[in-house]
Amino acid sequence: MSDNLVSIHMCDDDPDDQLLVSDALQEAKLANPIDFSNNGLELLQYLRREGEFSHLKDQPLPGLILLDLNMPIMDGREVLIELKKDPVFKSIPVVILTTSKAEEDIAKSYDMGVNSFVIKPVSFDTLVNLVKSMASYWFHIVSLPNTDK
Amino acid sequence: MTNNYSCMSILIVEDDEDDFVLLQELLEDSLGEIGVIDWAVDTKSAIEYITHKNHQMYFIDNRLGAELGLDLIVRIKQKHEISPLIIMLSGVDDRLTDLKAMDNGADDYLIKSQLSPLLLERTIRYIIKSKVLEEKLARLAHFDGLTGLYNRSIFNELLNKSIEQSKRSHRKLALVTIDLDDFKHINDNYGHPAGDLLLTKISRRLKHKLRSSDIVARTGGDEFSIVLKEVDDSRHFLKLIEAIMQVFVRPIQVLGHDINATISAGIAIFPNDASDSRELIEHSDRAMYQAKNKGKNTYSFYNQDLHQQAKYRHSIEVKLASAIEDGSLMLYYQPILDLQTQKIISYEALLRWKNEKGVFYDTEEVIAIAEQGPLILQLGIWVFDTACEQLMQWQQQRQFEGRFAINVSAKQFNNSNFSEHVITKLTLYPQLINKLTFEITERNLLESHPKTIELLEKLVALGCEFSIDDFGTGHSSISYLRTFPMQIIKIDKSIVQHVLDENKELAICKAIIAIGKALDIVVIAEGIEDKEVADKLLKLHCPQAQGYYYSRPMAQDQL
Numbered sequence: 001m002s003d004n005l006v007s008i009h010m011c012d013d014d015p016d017d018q019l020l021v022s023d024a025l026q027e028a029k030l031a032n033p034i035d036f037s038n039n040g041l042e043l044l045q046y047l048r049r050e051g052e053f054s055h056l057k058d059q060p061l062p063g064l065i066l067l068d069l070n071m072p073i074m075d076g077r078e079v080l081i082e083l084k085k086d087p088v089f090k091s092i093p094v095v096i097l098t099t100s101k102a103e104e105d106i107a108k109s110y111d112m113g114v115n116s117f118v119i120k121p122v123s124f125d126t127l128v129n130l131v132k133s134m135a136s137y138w139f140h141i142v143s144l145p146n147t148d149k
Numbered sequence: 150m151t152n153n154y155s156c157m158s159i160l161i162v163e164d165d166e167d168d169f170v171l172l173q174e175l176l177e178d179s180l181g182e183i184g185v186i187d188w189a190v191d192t193k194s195a196i197e198y199i200t201h202k203n204h205q206m207y208f209i210d211n212r213l214g215a216e217l218g219l220d221l222i223v224r225i226k227q228k229h230e231i232s233p234l235i236i237m238l239s240g241v242d243d244r245l246t247d248l249k250a251m252d253n254g255a256d257d258y259l260i261k262s263q264l265s266p267l268l269l270e271r272t273i274r275y276i277i278k279s280k281v282l283e284e285k286l287a288r289l290a291h292f293d294g295l296t297g298l299y300n301r302s303i304f305n306e307l308l309n310k311s312i313e314q315s316k317r318s319h320r321k322l323a324l325v326t327i328d329l330d331d332f333k334h335i336n337d338n339y340g341h342p343a344g345d346l347l348l349t350k351i352s353r354r355l356k357h358k359l360r361s362s363d364i365v366a367r368t369g370g371d372e373f374s375i376v377l378k379e380v381d382d383s384r385h386f387l388k389l390i391e392a393i394m395q396v397f398v399r400p401i402q403v404l405g406h407d408i409n410a411t412i413s414a415g416i417a418i419f420p421n422d423a424s425d426s427r428e429l430i431e432h433s434d435r436a437m438y439q440a441k442n443k444g445k446n447t448y449s450f451y452n453q454d455l456h457q458q459a460k461y462r463h464s465i466e467v468k469l470a471s472a473i474e475d476g477s478l479m480l481y482y483q484p485i486l487d488l489q490t491q492k493i494i495s496y497e498a499l500l501r502w503k504n505e506k507g508v509f510y511d512t513e514e515v516i517a518i519a520e521q522g523p524l525i526l527q528l529g530i531w532v533f534d535t536a537c538e539q540l541m542q543w544q545q546q547r548q549f550e551g552r553f554a555i556n557v558s559a560k561q562f563n564n565s566n567f568s569e570h571v572i573t574k575l576t577l578y579p580q581l582i583n584k585l586t587f588e589i590t591e592r593n594l595l596e597s598h599p600k601t602i603e604l605l606e607k608l609v610a611l612g613c614e615f616s617i618d619d620f621g622t623g624h625s626s627i628s629y630l631r632t633f634p635m636q637i638i639k640i641d642k643s644i645v646q647h648v649l650d651e652n653k654e655l656a657i658c659k660a661i662i663a664i665g666k667a668l669d670i671v672v673i674a675e676g677i678e679d680k681e682v683a684d685k686l687l688k689l690h691c692p693q694a695q696g697y698y699y700s701r702p703m704a705q706d707q708l
Binding site for chain 1 (some may be wrong): 154288292294296297342345346349350352353354356401402404405554700
């Protein structure tokens with residue numbers, strides 16, 4: 001079943017945030033595979049299947065990208081411009097992760113053609129709920145209760 | 150929004166094939182694509198499914214031949230904290246069965262003849278909604294909303310359970326109490342949301358550092374409690390606690406700030422330090438305050454001996470790591486002679502290390518400490534490289550043409566890096582081929598893994614020899630000879646030193662020499678300190694010997 005699940009890609013330079021999101025996916029009982037890149041340049045290489053990502057050549061592109069704004073080397077705004085220029089990548093939905101409402105407002109003013117903005121939650125439970133609603137919005141997955149002991 | 154059931158697995162327990170097919174079709178009509186639908190024809194195969202698989206939804210026909218489906222409900226409920234969906238099916242509308250099904254925990258009771266796709270879809274939708282609520286309530290009761298870790302009340306329960314388990318399995322457990330240092334400071338300086346996020350991120354790091362069997366909970370504002378389970382050796386707790394301390398080395402990004410959080414941790418061990426959970430919590434707390442008093446960013450054991458041991462071990466590790474770098478380690482060399490001709494066959498390279506005051510460390514202790522961590526791999530490479538350089542220098546100066554024996558920890562061979570390092574060296578310096586012997590002590594076991602054996606054989610093919618050190622002191626002497634390609638046995642000095650009297654040691658010594666002869670394995674007697682023992686071994690036809698009687702281990706410039 002999980003073979004044909006849409007995968008999620010997260011581009012974020014903070015390993016703790018990567019950990020949080022992958023744990024939240026698990027907690028939300030979502031089996032969608034997730035992988036990571038640490039900055040905009042890596043994200044482009046990942047999507048183009050270049051360099052260290054060349055072994056992914058035959059893998060389908062992710063169905064959703066979670067993008068952090070502030071990253072070294074190439075930040076979220078810069079990479080978005082590249083993504084939206086690309087005929088293939090521009091159709092992948094992008095959710096921008098921000099750390100505050102103020103940051104979100106500034107980011108919105110750039111009008112980057114982004115699908116949605118999300119403030120990174122402070123609590124794990126909120127993150128789990130957020131991941132659940134993102135999944136049901138983007139992948140139409142019904143959320144079932146967690147029945148394992 | 151379309152609901153998608155393609156990830157769901159359903160078990161239908163139904164003895165009538167027509168009814169099964171009908172229900173299957175109805176389900177597909179009402180829910181769309183479904184992940185898996187399994188079918189059990191009787192209670193026996195249903196029990197099999199319930200035990201070994203987790204379905205999210207169960208449809209159970211009440212009448213299964215002579216048996217009743219009602220009993221299955223109880224089994225399903227027992228297995229799950231929050232039960233999956235269970236719907237009872239019946240051919241007839243029977244109020245008594247309906248009530249019983251409800252009592253047993255079924256979510257609904259449906260009459261087969263009244264089933265329709267619409268009814269099914271609606272029933273399932275309503276049940277899922279109430280299940281999700283039930284789960285939310287259970288989460289609220291057991292988990293801390295901020296960090297997603299267990300909360301205090303469930304933690305106490307889990308701790309009690311773990312203690313019971315530990316009593317049954319006779320294995321130890323440790324309660325670690327962790328308190329963030331100066332958390333108030335962080336809240337004051339960066340604001341409460343930053344403090345909260347810090348706790349959330351720390352929680353994830355902790356959870357990932359621990360084994361899945363360990364329990365981690367947030368038991369107070371900035372306090373975490375951890376149960377480390379199933380540990381036999383108290384020293385392993387040290388490793389685990391050091392791993393926990395490692396979590397805090399890297400700064401944590403919080404709302405645009407890099408925060409260097411530190412913790413004070415206290416450890417109490419069951420059953421050593423306490424007889425019940427209350428006492429264990431108290432002692433672990435006390436140890437945590439000890440750590441705070443020592444200046445924070447550290448840990449403390451309730452049992453001070455263990456703490457001293459931890460501190461000593463840690464200091465040796467730190468010093469050894471820098472000694473490997475700065476060249477204060479040395480190799481000494483002790484000759485191994487042919488007993489008959491008294492000619493030097495080989496030299497054993499032995500590690501020596503002086504402290505700042507010029508006093509030698511106890512090499513065995515240092516190696517034992519290094520072997521508990523990854524440091525042994527680094528140390529092993531240093532010993533090997535240094536010995537090889539020395540040998541090649543002697544070869545060049547025509548000072549010595551024989552073999553070098555190098556001590557190697559089994560741990561090094563259980564890790565393929567070392568073997569690869571040796572192979573590379575032999576390829577680069579063919580003058581080392583047929584010149585190296587690896588001495589492996591029996592006390593640390595080589596893994597009798599095909600891959601390990603294959604590596605040893607590869608090295609034998611390159612002219613390396615393997616020698617069992619301290620033969621006769623471990624438990625696996627003979628099995629070692631059978632499993633691994635060994636060319637040399639070194640009889641331990643505890644046996645050799647007693648061969649002058651007619652006793653067990655003499656008999657064992659004779660037997661080992663005979664085994665060597667039979668298997669074409671060279672036998673070396675270790676620890677010869679006087680002429681009498683040397684003469685006796687010559688009489689016993691022991692081929693080679695080593696000991697203070699011939700020469701102490703000496704520095705390269707003394708030889």
